[in-house]
Amino acid sequence: MTPAARAQAAITILDQILAGDPAEAALLRWSRASRFAGSGDRAAIRDLVFDSLRRRRSRAALGGALTGRGLILGMCREDGADPVSIFSGIGHAPAALDDAELAQARAPSEAEAFDLPDWVIPLWRESLGNDAAAIAAAMRDRAPVWLRANALRATPQQAIEALAQDGIAAEASPDLPTALLVMQGGRRLSASRAYLEGLVELQDLSPQLACAALPQARKVLDYCAGGGGKSLAIAAQGGVEVTAHDANPARMSDLPRRAERAGARIRLARPGQLRGSFDLVVTDVPCSGSGTWRRTPDAKWRLDPKGLDGLTELQARILDEASHLVAPGGHLAYMTCSVLDAENMRQINGFLNRSDFCLVSHRLFTPLDASDGFFLAILRRN
Numbered sequence: 001m002t003p004a005a006r007a008q009a010a011i012t013i014l015d016q017i018l019a020g021d022p023a024e025a026a027l028l029r030w031s032r033a034s035r036f037a038g039s040g041d042r043a044a045i046r047d048l049v050f051d052s053l054r055r056r057r058s059r060a061a062l063g064g065a066l067t068g069r070g071l072i073l074g075m076c077r078e079d080g081a082d083p084v085s086i087f088s089g090i091g092h093a094p095a096a097l098d099d100a101e102l103a104q105a106r107a108p109s110e111a112e113a114f115d116l117p118d119w120v121i122p123l124w125r126e127s128l129g130n131d132a133a134a135i136a137a138a139m140r141d142r143a144p145v146w147l148r149a150n151a152l153r154a155t156p157q158q159a160i161e162a163l164a165q166d167g168i169a170a171e172a173s174p175d176l177p178t179a180l181l182v183m184q185g186g187r188r189l190s191a192s193r194a195y196l197e198g199l200v201e202l203q204d205l206s207p208q209l210a211c212a213a214l215p216q217a218r219k220v221l222d223y224c225a226g227g228g229g230k231s232l233a234i235a236a237q238g239g240v241e242v243t244a245h246d247a248n249p250a251r252m253s254d255l256p257r258r259a260e261r262a263g264a265r266i267r268l269a270r271p272g273q274l275r276g277s278f279d280l281v282v283t284d285v286p287c288s289g290s291g292t293w294r295r296t297p298d299a300k301w302r303l304d305p306k307g308l309d310g311l312t313e314l315q316a317r318i319l320d321e322a323s324h325l326v327a328p329g330g331h332l333a334y335m336t337c338s339v340l341d342a343e344n345m346r347q348i349n350g351f352l353n354r355s356d357f358c359l360v361s362h363r364l365f366t367p368l369d370a371s372d373g374f375f376l377a378i379l380r381r382n
């Protein structure tokens with residue numbers, strides 16, 4: 001496909017997303033209907049779509065409209081490219097620009113340049129203070145790919161060498177040797193030996209740092225285990241019995257296969273099956289995902305104040321439920337992939353006021369000092 005034909009495909013998909021379709025579903029539907037497209041075309045179109053969603057407000061201003069055409073036109077203007085080379089109307093290219101489109105270029109306002117919904121901006125500023133603009137800017141760019149070298153299968157160096165054999169260049173973080181930043185070849189990962197044999201797992205640096213900061217414990221419960229990313233990271237620390245639980249057990253359906261690949265032993269518990277107490281209970285709660293909006297940029301435009309209120313109520317409920325499973329003197333770890341205070345420290349302060357737990361430590365990881373936005377609070381039961 002030519003660059004212009006890829007742009008037209010992105011316009012079609014963006015229009016479907018703007019009409020309410022989830023981004024992944026719209027991309028998948030286009031792929032299934034477009035067998036002629038090669039893997040390079042699909043990857044390039046996916047990048048165009050996700051880049052446009054990350055910068056939706058500023059590009060709509062530059063392109064003069066919140067439509068697929070407006071966003072791609074805004075991209076051309078942002079990049080300083082001549083839009084006529086894309087909007088040529090020739091073959092499968094987008095139709096030529098009309099006079100109104102040619103006249104509608106406008107620099108984004110200060111709020112539009114944040115590329116966040118208006119109602120989020122005050123919360124973002126309150127939560128992040130002087131770093132608000134820099135962290136919003138980081139969310140406008142593509143996220144790096146981080147891997148966790150799985151200590152149950154390999155040392156970080158062995159993992160790096162195995163990745164290199166499949167053409168993937170990675171280097172260890174100075175902050176955590178098991179966290180490997182992919183420098184090149186990330187798209188080959190899912191077919192690589194290192195991945196298929198469990199030497200590495202996909203996991204961002206920030207949750208890896210959070211798992212590494214957890215207190216030592218023998219009996220650990222991952223109360224909101226989902227796909228099991230935290231369970232696997234904790235099990236890889238060794239000398240620990242991990243139980244994974246989720247209110248929706250179907251979310252854990254891949255975990256036995258992932259654990260086998262990683263050489264980890266993880267016990268699964270369905271709701272109602274948890275017995276006794278644990279030295280450490282981890283609650284990686286459902287959240288707005290505001291710290292990972294560069295990975296799931298359509299989520300940033302779907303969240304509304306009512307949705308955020310619903311999430312904070314659920315988070316408080318989960319803290320209360322999980323706290324009863326912590327042994328006396330044991331720890332409760334609260335995690336979100338959000339940077340919003342309402343989901344982080346404000347949530348923890350509310351819990352401290354109604355429980356017999358005390359705060360041991362807390363940290364907000366951001367792209368300025370780690371990778372994705374991620375919050376960890378560690379609490380101890382008195």
Ligand SMILES: C[S@@+](CC[C@H](N)C(=O)[O-])C[C@H]1O[C@@H](n2cnc3c(N)ncnc32)[C@H](O)[C@@H]1O
Nearest residue numbers: 224225226227228229230247248251284285286
């Ligand atoms: C952020 S996801 C967890 C991601 C997972 N820990 C990982 O690393 O891949 C939150 C999970 O909480 C689960 N959940 C929601 N309400 C819950 C509840 N009341 N009790 C336990 N789990 C709950 C959801 O089903 C979802 O899988």
